[in-house]
Amino acid sequence: MESCKALLIQFQEYMQIEKNFSSHTILHYTKDIESLFEFMAEQSISDLRELEYFDARLFVSKLFDQSFKRSSISRKISSLRSFYSFLMREGVVEQNPFQMLSLPKKEKRLPSFFYVEEMEKLLNSQFENNPIGQRDKLLLELLYSTGIRISEAENLKLEHIDFVVGTILVYGKGRKERYIPFGRYASDLLRIYINEGRQNLLTKNKKDHSFLFVNYRGGPLTARGMRDILNKIMNKAAMQANIHPHMLRHTFATHLLNNGADLRSVQELLGHSHLSSTQVYTHVTKDHLQKTYKSFHPRA
Incomplete structure (x- = not known):
């Protein structure tokens, strides 16, 4: 299997060329995916195909433990869903471990503005x-x-x-x-x-x-x-x-x-x-x- 880094580069090209995402959006996706790679290293998971639903839940649980905002966790889940959907499309993996995860309810926060x-x-x-x-x-x-x-x-x-x-x-x-x-x-x-x-x-x-x-x-x-x-x-x-x-x-x-x-x-x-x-x-x-x-x- 190709390395995680090589697959991330392919996904970045897909976002830029096919999806027309801004550089700002691509940067956020990249950071979210890299945080998954760090988690995989901690859990001794070397292959993206090895990651299962249980691992995805543990990853999210650790984000809550690290006091990430609900909005940030939701974004990370969405980023990783998209990444795995891309990998499924390319035939790299057979399942999306993040697909069944429910997004945390966002905090109700009113936007700040000037009078x-x-x-x-x-x-x-x-x-x-x-x-x-x-x-x-x-x-x-x-x-x-x-x-x-x-x-x-x-x-x-x-x-x-x-x-x-x-x-x-x-x-x-x-x-x-x-x-x-x-x-x-x-x-x-x-x-x-x-x-x-x-x-x-x-x-x-x-x-x-x-x-x-x-x-x-x-x-x-x-x-x-x-x-x-x-x-x-x-x-x-x-x-x-x-x-x-x-x-x-x-x-x-x-x-x-x-x-x-x-x-x-x-x-x-x-x-x-x-x-x-x-x-x-x-x-x-x-x-x-x-x-x-x-x-x-x-x-x-």
């Missing part, structure tokens, strides 16, 4: 009038005004922007396309950055590519670089909480619903395949309304 006043404070932060400042201000505005994922922002290109219609073309999970409108603020910042800041960074570093967001060396800005930028913006605004890109996505959805947007439209804008993924925001808006009621109603 309107907090978002205004962030957007009104002081940005230097130079290429880097123009880029950083646009990044914050675009993530909030469109609700796109950080991986989607990372892959945005100039040809994806339509100034006439006022939309951007986004490739979401599984390379699914969707068009998202952007407002006047984002439009103004896009024009300034593309014509001035971005062009300056490319010319200065003798680079030529169509990615929208550019680092100081003129290359495409990575998702990690974007996260660092957002944290610096938070520090400048003297706000306590750590920002993460998904917080802006949560804020986008919550503010739309708080102002009367219908759930189906928000689902389409976010690129959710299932309405249940979007419905979590209705709980956020209910919580917001309840806090408002308790704060301002004399009989509350």
Whole structure:
């Protein structure tokens, strides 16, 4: 039988070429599968065909003992199911020991978001009038005004922007396309950055590519670089909480619903395949309304 490592490489190629998974998703799958390999080494299991349902249950039990979150355990089980399904398809194994495992119930946790006043404070932060400042201000505005994922922002290109219609073309999970409108603020910042800041960074570093967001060396800005930028913006605004890109996505959805947007439209804008993924925001808006009621109603 081929080594575990060689099979993992084949699975990575399958995810990248056939499934069109993002590099971020492939990395998570890889880490989950490598944790199984570590478990197999501890249990003196050298062959993936030797792993049985009992072993899979023991693996999950150890994850609980190590205080992994239920959501992380669910993800690992899903990753390993997919890996073994691939191995069955390739004729490497005859059974999927993870298929019959039930996923742990997820903890009910509401997504964190910024209130309107907090978002205004962030957007009104002081940005230097130079290429880097123009880029950083646009990044914050675009993530909030469109609700796109950080991986989607990372892959945005100039040809994806339509100034006439006022939309951007986004490739979401599984390379699914969707068009998202952007407002006047984002439009103004896009024009300034593309014509001035971005062009300056490319010319200065003798680079030529169509990615929208550019680092100081003129290359495409990575998702990690974007996260660092957002944290610096938070520090400048003297706000306590750590920002993460998904917080802006949560804020986008919550503010739309708080102002009367219908759930189906928000689902389409976010690129959710299932309405249940979007419905979590209705709980956020209910919580917001309840806090408002308790704060301002004399009989509350």
